Amino acid sequence: MRMTRRSIVKTIGAAGLAVTSGRVSAASSKVLDVAVIGAGVFGSWTAWHLKQLGLQVALYDAFGAGNVRSSSGGESRVIRLSYGGDPLYSSMALESLAYWKALSDRQSLPIFYPIGVLWFSPERDQYMQRSLAWLTERKISHRSGNADWLSENWPQIHFKANEVGFIEEDTGGLMANRAVQATVQDAGLKPVIASVGSLQKGPSGSFTLPDGQRAQKLVYALGPWLGELFPSVLGSRLSVTRQEVFYFGPPSGDDRFSAARFPVWADFNDGDIVYGLPDIEGRGFKIAFDRHGPAIDPSSAEREPSSQGISMARTFIANRFPALADAPLVQARVCQYTNTSNGDFLIDWLPGNNDVLLIGGGSGHGFKHGPAVGRRAAELLVSGSAQTEPRFSLETKGIKANRQVY
Numbered sequence: 001m002r003m004t005r006r007s008i009v010k011t012i013g014a015a016g017l018a019v020t021s022g023r024v025s026a027a028s029s030k031v032l033d034v035a036v037i038g039a040g041v042f043g044s045w046t047a048w049h050l051k052q053l054g055l056q057v058a059l060y061d062a063f064g065a066g067n068v069r070s071s072s073g074g075e076s077r078v079i080r081l082s083y084g085g086d087p088l089y090s091s092m093a094l095e096s097l098a099y100w101k102a103l104s105d106r107q108s109l110p111i112f113y114p115i116g117v118l119w120f121s122p123e124r125d126q127y128m129q130r131s132l133a134w135l136t137e138r139k140i141s142h143r144s145g146n147a148d149w150l151s152e153n154w155p156q157i158h159f160k161a162n163e164v165g166f167i168e169e170d171t172g173g174l175m176a177n178r179a180v181q182a183t184v185q186d187a188g189l190k191p192v193i194a195s196v197g198s199l200q201k202g203p204s205g206s207f208t209l210p211d212g213q214r215a216q217k218l219v220y221a222l223g224p225w226l227g228e229l230f231p232s233v234l235g236s237r238l239s240v241t242r243q244e245v246f247y248f249g250p251p252s253g254d255d256r257f258s259a260a261r262f263p264v265w266a267d268f269n270d271g272d273i274v275y276g277l278p279d280i281e282g283r284g285f286k287i288a289f290d291r292h293g294p295a296i297d298p299s300s301a302e303r304e305p306s307s308q309g310i311s312m313a314r315t316f317i318a319n320r321f322p323a324l325a326d327a328p329l330v331q332a333r334v335c336q337y338t339n340t341s342n343g344d345f346l347i348d349w350l351p352g353n354n355d356v357l358l359i360g361g362g363s364g365h366g367f368k369h370g371p372a373v374g375r376r377a378a379e380l381l382v383s384g385s386a387q388t389e390p391r392f393s394l395e396t397k398g399i400k401a402n403r404q405v406y
């Protein structure tokens with residue numbers, strides 16, 4: 001059945017099970033409009049938008065919203081607008097920023113830290129130049145300069161003589177698992193803790209979920225688990241890579257690397273990006289290498305950082321941030337990217353099913369886009385349209401790694 005705004009509104013009040021503490025409180029024959037499976041940043045924002053549209057929605061997650069195994073877990077994420085002039089991701093980031101700010105304003109603890117994002121690279125880098133042109137053209141607040149300007153403004157960083165940079169002034173850092181949990185709560189939802197398989201419609205024309213609820217449509221937003229559940233469709237189109245993140249502890253009383261005095265930063269390095277966040281809420285100074293690691297199983301992997309990774313991070317810190325050369329490692333995290341061949345997201349119907357939507361491929365840049373991805377997904381579910389953004393279609397997902405999106 002194709003869902004229209006009118007049919008949706010008709011079902012409001014008629015549908016809807018009371019879900020308390022993530023459990024259905026009473027048996028009911030009523031059918032939800034949509035069950036969203038996966039309470040990471042993509043699933044949570046999809047559920048949020050569906051709720052805003054007045055739909056009856058339930059959210060399911062095997063381990064809970066923003067859990068430690070998920071790609072949306074952990075402390076913090078970068079939200080930036082620069083994408084080498086790519087209008088699709090820059091405009092989605094801009095749209096999402098407004099949602100993140102509004103969500104943050106509704107919370108008692110901050111979700112968004114407006115501390116800016118500082119980019120630097122060797123001069124004449126095309127990606128950086130295109131990013132700067134996009135910011136200038138859109139009149140988005142930023143400042144730029146050469147190595148002298150960089151050193152004057154951020155003496156904590158060791159810049160090379162041929163480097164240039166710019167700072168996006170209105171972006172910054174997001175608190176990751178806090179943000180996902182806040183999104184779910186803001187939507188008025190509590191995830192049902194259950195692992196959901198690949199479901200088929202029953203004779204009644206609806207899907208039956210593990211807790212007995214039924215839904216007309218399903219969204220699978222399973223992050224690194226998506227390819228496992230749909231191996232014939234996605235197995236070779238999504239690769240899941242192991243990524244490490246390190247946090248170093250500045251000395252007590254030294255606030256030069258705190259969020260009050262230091263922005264989010266990205267050392268672009270011709271696409272071999274090293275990036276990090278300042279010491280936010282005493283969590284430590286974050287550093288991560290964006291290059292894709294080896295394959296990882298998100299369910300069973302031990303989350304222990306490698307000695308090689310720690311040593312790389314220490315060397316980088318000593319060169320770029322000399323005052324932190326002796327700072328202790330205070331926290332580390334092993335996470336995973338879910339990569340499509342070129343870095344474009346997936347938001348498309350399961351082939352042959354216009355009531356099962358697949359969302360994923362967030363790779364290393366998806367978090368910031370959660371609100372815009374969720375809006376697009378919700379609109380597809382409501383309209384029933386077969387037309388997704390071409391870059392997000394299943395059809396455009398190759399099987400050979402050829403990264404285009406940074």
Ligand SMILES: Cc1cc2nc3c(=O)[nH]c(=O)nc-3n(C[C@H](O)[C@H](O)[C@H](O)COP(=O)(O)OP(=O)(O)OC[C@H]3O[C@@H](n4cnc5c(N)ncnc54)[C@H](O)[C@@H]3O)c2cc1C
Nearest residue numbers: 038040041042062071072078196223335362365366367368
């Ligand atoms: C180290 C690292 C750093 C990153 N840095 C940034 C950054 O700075 N900025 C940025 O924008 N992006 C960043 N990203 C990318 C971003 O975090 C991811 O793209 C995004 O979190 C993906 O979200 P998701 O909802 O697709 O997946 P997930 O967060 O993994 O959510 C999937 C959910 O599905 C659940 N699930 C799986 N299988 C089932 C099942 N069968 N039944 C029920 N539930 C199930 C899981 O428990 C999980 O909660 C980073 C990613 C990593 C790993």
